[in-house]
Amino acid sequence: MKKWNLFDSPLIKAICELLIFFLASLLGYYLRFKWGIFPVKLGIPSVLPYIWLFSIQALIWALLFERSRLYRRHYFISVIDEWYSVFIALFSGSVIALAFTFFFREFTFSRTLIAGNLLLVFVITAFFRFAMNRLAEHFYKRGYGSEDALIVADKDSELLTKRLSHLKRLGYHVKDVISALDSGNFGDASTIFWDLDTFSVKQLTKLIEDGVISPMTHIIYFSDIFSGISPHLELFNVAGLPALRMKKREISGVGAFFKRFFDIIFSLVAMILLLIPWLIIAFLVKLSSKGPVFYLQERITKKGRIFKIIKFRTMKIDAEDTSGPVWAKKDDPRRTSIGEFLRKTSLDETPQFINVFIGDMSVVGPRPEREFFVEKFKKEIPWYSMRHNVKSGITGWSQINGWRGNTSIRERTLFDLYYINNWSLVFDIKIIMRTVFEFFFQKEAY
Numbered sequence: 001m002k003k004w005n006l007f008d009s010p011l012i013k014a015i016c017e018l019l020i021f022f023l024a025s026l027l028g029y030y031l032r033f034k035w036g037i038f039p040v041k042l043g044i045p046s047v048l049p050y051i052w053l054f055s056i057q058a059l060i061w062a063l064l065f066e067r068s069r070l071y072r073r074h075y076f077i078s079v080i081d082e083w084y085s086v087f088i089a090l091f092s093g094s095v096i097a098l099a100f101t102f103f104f105r106e107f108t109f110s111r112t113l114i115a116g117n118l119l120l121v122f123v124i125t126a127f128f129r130f131a132m133n134r135l136a137e138h139f140y141k142r143g144y145g146s147e148d149a150l151i152v153a154d155k156d157s158e159l160l161t162k163r164l165s166h167l168k169r170l171g172y173h174v175k176d177v178i179s180a181l182d183s184g185n186f187g188d189a190s191t192i193f194w195d196l197d198t199f200s201v202k203q204l205t206k207l208i209e210d211g212v213i214s215p216m217t218h219i220i221y222f223s224d225i226f227s228g229i230s231p232h233l234e235l236f237n238v239a240g241l242p243a244l245r246m247k248k249r250e251i252s253g254v255g256a257f258f259k260r261f262f263d264i265i266f267s268l269v270a271m272i273l274l275l276i277p278w279l280i281i282a283f284l285v286k287l288s289s290k291g292p293v294f295y296l297q298e299r300i301t302k303k304g305r306i307f308k309i310i311k312f313r314t315m316k317i318d319a320e321d322t323s324g325p326v327w328a329k330k331d332d333p334r335r336t337s338i339g340e341f342l343r344k345t346s347l348d349e350t351p352q353f354i355n356v357f358i359g360d361m362s363v364v365g366p367r368p369e370r371e372f373f374v375e376k377f378k379k380e381i382p383w384y385s386m387r388h389n390v391k392s393g394i395t396g397w398s399q400i401n402g403w404r405g406n407t408s409i410r411e412r413t414l415f416d417l418y419y420i421n422n423w424s425l426v427f428d429i430k431i432i433m434r435t436v437f438e439f440f441f442q443k444e445a446y
Contacts, residue, residue: 005145007136008171010071014062016132017125021058024124026051028117032110049107057097061121064089079133080433083126084426090125094118136171146173147218148188152180153195167193180207191218250389251423258425259362266363266432267356274350281312281338281347288338291317294351299368301392304385307360309368310351314339352394364428365393366416367404377409384409387416390423395435397427 006012026047031037033044065071068089070082094114101109140146149172167174175189180199186192192213194204201221207213251259282293295313298306315334335343342348355361361368366387369377377384398404398415419427 005136005139005171007132007139008145013129013132014065014071016128017065018058018062020124020128021061021121022054024121025054025057025117028113028120029054031120032113032116045107045110049109050113053097053101053109056100057093060096061090061093064093078430078434079130079437080430082129082133084430086125086129087122090118090122140171143173146171147190148172149174149191149193150186150189151177151193151195152199153177153193154179154198180204186213189217191220193220193222196221250420255423259423259428260359262425262428263356263362267353270350270353271357274353277347278351281342284338285312285336285342289316289336298371299392300371300374300388301360301368302388302390304388306371307355307368309361310354312342312348312351314342314348349394356394360391362391362393364396364419364431365391366396366419367399368392377413381410381413383417384413386420387413390420395431397431400431400434 029047029050033040065086068085070085070089094117097114098111101111101114136145149167151174172191178186180194180203186207204213204219208215213219285293291313293313295311295315296308297311299309301307314336316336339348352361353363356363374384396416397419398412401415403412403415419431
């Protein structure tokens with residue numbers, strides 16, 4: 001019998017959040033009018049009309065959450081993506097509530113309170129969901145609420161081992177990794193992860209038609225991002241008919257202007273906030289070993305232009321005298337005593353905000369590489385050069401998805417190209433926010 005996971009129950013979450021919506025809004029009323037935190041010039045209004053308003057608004061928010069699929073099980077959604085969806089739903093509900101108040105001429109509702117409650121409810125709801133999701137994951141690992149799953153793939157697939165390494169935490173109990181040819185081993189798994197790079201949809205369809213796999217089984221396809229299609233092409237429509245076209249793969253025009261404007265403001269603020277930490281790190285770098293505080297290294301950015309990237313020095317000054325250009329690795333003996341900490345937390349990368357400010361880099365983009373490796377990867381990966389259609393970045397879509405350090409360059413390149421194709425300022429902000437959660441303590445950071 002499947003063990004119930006209280007913290008993953010959509011019904012429990014919906015009931016709790018309905019109470020949060022109402023009580024947090026009521027708290028906003030008391031903060032605004034009753035507790036003297038903010039000055040009240042026109043007198044203290046009765047709480048009863050607000051109770052009616054908050055009740056209606058809570059129901060509107062709950063309906064918008066359901067419409068936004070926020071009460072479904074979100075196995076693969078990131079914290080930032082979930083918070084973004086929560087904010088959009090709450091914002092939409094607040095706009096509806098504001099419009100609703102204009103119909104009541106006999107009572108004037110505080111628009112300031114409604115706007116302030118949006119932020120108050122968002123903060124409480126966001127952290128409630130964060131806590132619920134972490135608790136749900138905790139009990140998933142112990143078998144509560146987990147779904148039995150099979151993976152149909154090549155057992156040596158890097159795609160399998162890297163991208164599906166967190167299935168247990170996400171609520172799946174993987175019973176086995178099998179081949180599509182092992183038709184007798186599908187059993188009664190409720191979910192199957194099917195690797196399209198190894199086994200085709202045609203094979204899967206035949207297994208369903210033959211009754212080997214139940215049509216009720218939840219099947220999730222996973223594949224190389226551009227499996228079976230050239231990374232130069234994208235799907236669009238002409239008069240409603242599906243078609244393919246060459247991808248532009250660049251950020252230009254108004255988009256490029258706003259991205260550069262964002263980079264300047266963000267990097268300027270970052271440099272001001274990091275000034276004191278930089279002075280402390282500089283002192284520790286000098287104390288740990290002989291040599292300069294900063295390490296300047298030639299890297300490749302947009303259109304193949306060479307620039308000097310700025311980092312805090314984390315290795316001995318003669319680190320590559322005998323080996324030549326090599327990647328850093330785990331337990332690298334060339335690191336200084338403070339270097340291990342700086343690389344693990346990625347604090348050694350923070351001086352690159354200077355590169356961003358002067359225009360060599362962007363806050364978000366493909367990570368810049370040395371010319372030696374660029375020439376090597378261009379020969380191995382035909383579309384690798386497309387990464388240089390945009391400026392290199394401090395963080396990027398591939399980095400927050402685990403493709404940094406000594407990992408597959410091909411997979412990293414595909415994630416970088418996905419970023420270029422789907423760029424927007426909102427996408428950049430999401431990546432920056434996820435970086436705060438995921439980037440600083442990745443195991444691949446050597």
